[in-house]
Amino acid sequence: MCAAIYAARNGAKVTIIEKNTVLGKKLSMTGNGRCNLTNLDMREECYNIAARGRMKEWLSTYGVEDVISFFKSLGVVVKSEDGYIYPVSGQASTVVRALENEISRLGIEVVYGQQLKGVSAEDEGVYEVKTDKDSFTCDAVILAVGSLSGAKSTMSTGDGYYICKKLGMNVKDTYPALVGFKCDPQEQMPKAGVRITADISFVLGKETLAREQGELQLTADGISGIPVMQASRDVIRFVEEKKPVYAVIDFFPDYDDKDFESLKADMLKLKDDRTLEEFLQGFSNSNITEMVLSRMKLSKSMKMKNISSSMAECILDNYRALRLKIDESYGYMASQVTTGGVSLGDIGSDFAYKKAPGIFCIGELVDVDGRCGGYNLQWAFTSGSIAGTAASL
Numbered sequence: 390m391c392a393a394i395y396a397a398r399n400g401a402k403v404t405i406i407e408k409n410t411v412l413g414k415k416l417s418m419t420g421n422g423r424c425n426l427t428n429l430d431m432r433e434e435c436y437n438i439a440a441r442g443r444m445k446e447w448l449s450t451y452g453v454e455d456v457i458s459f460f461k462s463l464g465v466v467v468k469s470e471d472g473y474i475y476p477v478s479g480q481a482s483t484v485v486r487a488l489e490n491e492i493s494r495l496g497i498e499v500v501y502g503q504q505l506k507g508v509s510a511e512d513e514g515v516y517e518v519k520t521d522k523d524s525f526t527c528d529a530v531i532l533a534v535g536s537l538s539g540a541k542s543t544m545s546t547g548d549g550y551y552i553c554k555k556l557g558m559n560v561k562d563t564y565p566a567l568v569g570f571k572c573d574p575q576e577q578m579p580k581a582g583v584r585i586t587a588d589i590s591f592v593l594g595k596e597t598l599a600r601e602q603g604e605l606q607l608t609a610d611g612i613s614g615i616p617v618m619q620a621s622r623d624v625i626r627f628v629e630e631k632k633p634v635y636a637v638i639d640f641f642p643d644y645d646d647k648d649f650e651s652l653k654a655d656m657l658k659l660k661d662d663r664t665l666e667e668f669l670q671g672f673s674n675s676n677i678t679e680m681v682l683s684r685m686k687l688s689k690s691m692k693m694k695n696i697s698s699s700m701a702e703c704i705l706d707n708y709r710a711l712r713l714k715i716d717e718s719y720g721y722m723a724s725q726v727t728t729g730g731v732s733l734g735d736i737g738s739d740f741a742y743k744k745a746p747g748i749f750c751i752g753e754l755v756d757v758d759g760r761c762g763g764y765n766l767q768w769a770f771t772s773g774s775i776a777g778t779a780a781s782l
């Protein structure tokens with residue numbers, strides 16, 4: 390939609406071919422329905438390693454302020470929440486409507502319910518776009534067909550990867566990212582869901598693959614929440630390759646080692662005739678405590694005076710470094726982005742395919758993925774605006 394608007398504003402006659410019955414289905418679901426458009430803390434490090442070298446140039450061509458001005462030009466007022474940019478309306482649907490209004494104002498034709506099947510180069514600079522129902526001739530094609538991530542209704546079936554491979558592009562292996570993980574079924578998880586601030590590291594042998602802090606969600610079968618999603622981009626490949634990846638959770642992220650030792654020493658002073666349950670009552674979330682004790686096969690009615698100091702310390706240490714074996718991710722449908730896709734080596738700085746400069750690849754189809762927090766929509770708008778303008782020249 391963004392690419393179409395930029396191309397049409399630059400004088401091109403534009404047609405959008407949309408497989409769905411509506412435009413912007415995924416966009417309308419972003420940010421929990423509030424649409425986190427971009428982020429004031431915009432740095433190339435917020436994107437995958439393969440993209441970082443080129444992100445600086447792209448973001449300096451079309452950055453955060455450009456996204457904000459673009460939406461201002463559509464009448465969408467935005468606000469910052471700690472640097473996270475949202476529409477003031479608090480409704481992603483208003484963003485979609487504003488884009489649709491501009492599309493119709495610019496006279497862009499929208500063909501609904503047709504699935505792009507392939508693109509072929511005809512004569513010099515002429516391309517044929519084939520759908521399941523029709524074919525179109527044009528002098529530039531922008532492939533903006535997204536990825537494999539998102540609910541069924543978003544129609545994210547990864548068609549673009551197949552189409553691009555047929556055109557000779559190198560497509561990097563794809564994995565779901567910004568996603569939660571199921572834990573090994575042998576792991577004892579909390580019976581009721583828990584949301585708690587924690588520090589989480591993902592380790593493979595001695596290597597730490599990723600480390601994040603924030604509100605963690607533990608459920609009966611796995612872990613999710615923002616810190617897990619952020620870390621997932623660096624962890625997913627190893628999980629998919631069935632490597633033994635563990636999550637190590639610290640429920641006391643604000644305590645350094647010295648503070649935690651002194652906290653433990655204070656706790657051990659309470660080793661009297663109270664029960665284990667009473668001892669741990671105010672130490673952490675009760676569902677976490679239940680989980681820790683059942684994993685250690687300890688009864689909560691045990692008297693603290695009958696538990697050795699080293700065992701009591703060991704119980705407390707579990708809250709500092711609880712290890713959970715990761716089994717698999719919750720999959721593409723539960724993920725917010727797909728990592729992998731069309732290799733950046735195949736596209737120029739204006740997103741044109743190097744072997745056929747009238748074909749452009751943008752958005753999530755390309756091997757670029759960002760952290761959670763507006764970085765993926767920024768990428769869609771950055772690549773869309775640059776390609777839209779270039780395609781219209």
Ligand SMILES: Cc1cc2nc3c(=O)[nH]c(=O)nc-3n(C[C@H](O)[C@H](O)[C@H](O)COP(=O)(O)OP(=O)(O)OC[C@H]3O[C@@H](n4cnc5c(N)ncnc54)[C@H](O)[C@@H]3O)c2cc1C
Pocket residue numbers: 406407408409412413414415416418419420421424425426427503504505506533534535536538539540543544545546548549724725726751752753754762763764765766767769
């Ligand atoms: C639940 C959820 C929440 C998210 N929240 C945020 C957020 O708050 N902030 C953020 O930055 N990012 C967020 N993201 C990620 C962001 O939505 C995507 O990165 C972004 O939408 C990608 O844009 P795109 O244009 O490349 O692809 P899409 O938005 O997926 O658009 C692709 C379009 O192509 C159409 N299409 C697909 N195949 C074909 C075909 N063969 N023929 C014709 N049409 C086709 C699809 O129907 C779709 O309309 C979220 C993602 C999800 C799933």
